Amino acid sequence: MSNNVIAIDGPAASGKGTVSKAISEKLQFNYLDTGKLYRAIGAKYLEGYEPISAAQNLDNNDLKIYDLQKPEIAQVASEIALIPEVRAALLQFQRNFSKKLPGAVLDGRDIGTVVCPDAKVKIFLTASLDSRASRRYFELVKQDTKISLETILDQIRQRDERDQKRRSSPLVAAVDAKVIDTSDLSIKEAVDEVFAYVRSKI
Ligand code: DC
Numbered sequence: 426m427s428n429n430v431i432a433i434d435g436p437a438a439s440g441k442g443t444v445s446k447a448i449s450e451k452l453q454f455n456y457l458d459t460g461k462l463y464r465a466i467g468a469k470y471l472e473g474y475e476p477i478s479a480a481q482n483l484d485n486n487d488l489k490i491y492d493l494q495k496p497e498i499a500q501v502a503s504e505i506a507l508i509p510e511v512r513a514a515l516l517q518f519q520r521n522f523s524k525k526l527p528g529a530v531l532d533g534r535d536i537g538t539v540v541c542p543d544a545k546v547k548i549f550l551t552a553s554l555d556s557r558a559s560r561r562y563f564e565l566v567k568q569d570t571k572i573s574l575e576t577i578l579d580q581i582r583q584r585d586e587r588d589q590k591r592r593s594s595p596l597v598a599a600v601d602a603k604v605i606d607t608s609d610l611s612i613k614e615a616v617d618e619v620f621a622y623v624r625s626k627i
Contacts, residue, residue, distance in 0.1 A: 428545055429527060431545070432547045432602075433530065433536065434533055434550070437581050438558070439552045440607045444607075447616045457529065459533035460502065463515070464502040465483065465491060465493060466479050466487075476508060480515055483515070494565075499584065537599035537602050538594065548602060552608040556608045605622075
């Protein structure tokens with residue numbers, strides 16, 4: 426069992442996915458984007474499945490068969506994420522993953538606070554609403570998704586509010602997390618800053 430766990434939390438489009446993946450590659454650690462678990466349950470819910478049993482029966486294939494980047498799936502993911510039984514069902518999957526050798530990077534909303542409270546490194550990545558919305562806008566435009574910047578701003582604002590205000594595992598920085606604001610950083614600068622911090626701890 427390893428305690429080489431790096432927890433990277435933060436709001437939607439704060440850059441945590443890109444940064445976490447880069448850090449896991451540099452260290453040759455395993456990487457889990459925990460948002461994908463909630464998105465997969467959201468996708469199943471949209472297909473008519475009951476979310477608690479979908480979470481209890483989550484299959485690795487569920488993470489591959491849907492287009493989990495779609496904005497409507499992100500929205501419904503943050504809705505099913507309010508259900509405590511859905512969160513409980515996903516907890517063991519995430520904890521098992523965190524024990525993989527030689528180490529693991531997990532990104533999400535509650536990794537440093539609830540999923541892996543003993544993680545060796547905890548980072549809370551944040552950025553202004555405007556910069557997060559424009560990053561997500563350009564990502565989606567590149568994938569040919571037709572959506573306006575205003576719609577994205579609205580969707581992210583709603584998701585922030587739901588993620589921060591929910592009773593079960595709300596989005597909040599762990600008291601021992603290093604908070605890094607990426608609003609004015611390029612991807613490379615954000616990765617370098619996070620990596621320097623990780624290196625000082627591992
Ligand atoms: O990180 P993301 O945008 O892919 O996450 C989609 C939604 O899933 C997010 O709005 C809230 C939920 N989520 C969560 O509640 N806890 C996590 N650890 C990860 C995601």
